[in-house]
Amino acid sequence: LPPGRVPIQEVDPTVFDTRFLRKIDDLGEGHFGKVELCLYDPRGDGRGELVAVKSLKPNSKGQLACHLRKEIDTMRELYHHNIVKYKGVCSEEGGRTTKLIMEYLPAGSLKDYLPKRKHQTDLKRLLHYALQICQGMDYLGSQRFIHRDLAARNVLVENESTVKIGDFGLTKSMKEDKSYYTVKEETDSPVFWYAPECLMDCKFYPASDVWSFGVTLYELMTYCETSSSPTTMLQPTKGLMTLTRLVEVLIAGRRLPCPPRCPDTVRELREVVSSVHQGCSLSFSFI
Numbered sequence: 001l002p003p004g005r006v007p008i009q010e011v012d013p014t015v016f017d018t019r020f021l022r023k024i025d026d027l028g029e030g031h032f033g034k035v036e037l038c039l040y041d042p043r044g045d046g047r048g049e050l051v052a053v054k055s056l057k058p059n060s061k062g063q064l065a066c067h068l069r070k071e072i073d074t075m076r077e078l079y080h081h082n083i084v085k086y087k088g089v090c091s092e093e094g095g096r097t098t099k100l101i102m103e104y105l106p107a108g109s110l111k112d113y114l115p116k117r118k119h120q121t122d123l124k125r126l127l128h129y130a131l132q133i134c135q136g137m138d139y140l141g142s143q144r145f146i147h148r149d150l151a152a153r154n155v156l157v158e159n160e161s162t163v164k165i166g167d168f169g170l171t172k173s174m175k176e177d178k179s180y181y182t183v184k185e186e187t188d189s190p191v192f193w194y195a196p197e198c199l200m201d202c203k204f205y206p207a208s209d210v211w212s213f214g215v216t217l218y219e220l221m222t223y224c225e226t227s228s229s230p231t232t233m234l235q236p237t238k239g240l241m242t243l244t245r246l247v248e249v250l251i252a253g254r255r256l257p258c259p260p261r262c263p264d265t266v267r268e269l270r271e272v273v274s275s276v277h278q279g280c281s282l283s284f285s286f287i
């Protein structure tokens with residue numbers, strides 16, 4: 001450098017300093033981790049930017065920490081209109097724990113948004129959301145990823161005409177020579193969104209995401225109302241549904257009921273989608 005020139009501190013915009021990350025609210029949580037709304041305010045003037053921060057719960061260290069690392073590496077490579085934007089990472093405790101920083105969408109997930117907007121959301125808009133989820137998933141598949149957790153609770157609403165896939169916690173990349181992903185341990189699985197091949201052989205194909213899309217489409221057509229959620233509809237009132245029982249029920253051909261006022265056009269969609277899913281197992285996830 002010529003004398004007197006001070007090197008400009010190259011600031012990596014994807015590195016967030018934990019000192020300037022202020023928690024505002026909880027956005028959601030699961031068994032292993034949570035997503036919080038934070039204000040990133042490096043100037044300390046209260047006018048920083050709102051971000052969504054995903055972290056693991058303290059007691060869920062070990063293999064989950066590497067899961068979050070893998071999720072960060074996955075999100076870094078994804079750029080699509082219908083996929084939530086990766087913003088960066090924040091390391092804490094001397095780099096022992098890492099947090100994933102994403103864009104914050106105030107409208108939250110479809111599961112939160114749709115029941116409140118039932119009367120302002122017509123069939124055209126529901127199918128527009130379904131199309132956008134397909135576009136995000138088609139892009140994910142083109143990058144050789146399998147999502148494994150597609151559900152309305154993981155779809156974010158950008159505005160009343162745009163939705164984005166908002167979580168990649170269970171997303172796996174297929175090895176070059178493989179056309180599916182074999183799951184090793186599976187503790188907290190969204191089994192009511194899982195296709196039969198996943199329940200029986202722990203194998204996830206791209207078409208397994210198609211099955212989950214079918215369940216997500218069912219959620220859309222029922223406005224994500226908890227009273228008609230897949231868990232409620234597939235779980236018998238008495239007793240707990242075991243994995244074996246769920247497989248038996250699905251093999252026997254039991255499917256989610258056709259949502260009320262679900263037009264034939266959407267039912268015909270099931271033929272199209274079930275032919276895609278047919279490739280590796282039974283037909284569609286709802287009649």
Ligand SMILES: C[C@@H]1CCN(C(=O)N2CC[C@@H](S(=O)(=O)c3ccccc3)C2)C[C@@H]1N(C)c1ncnc2[nH]ccc12
Binds near residue numbers: 031
């Ligand atoms: C719908 C979103 C994804 C789902 N979610 C959530 O809380 N979770 C996703 C995974 C689980 S976890 O963290 O427990 C988990 C951790 C590791 C392994 C498996 C699960 C919780 C809520 C989010 N949410 C309301 C948001 N709202 C507004 N802007 C946003 N930007 C980004 C997310 C987001």
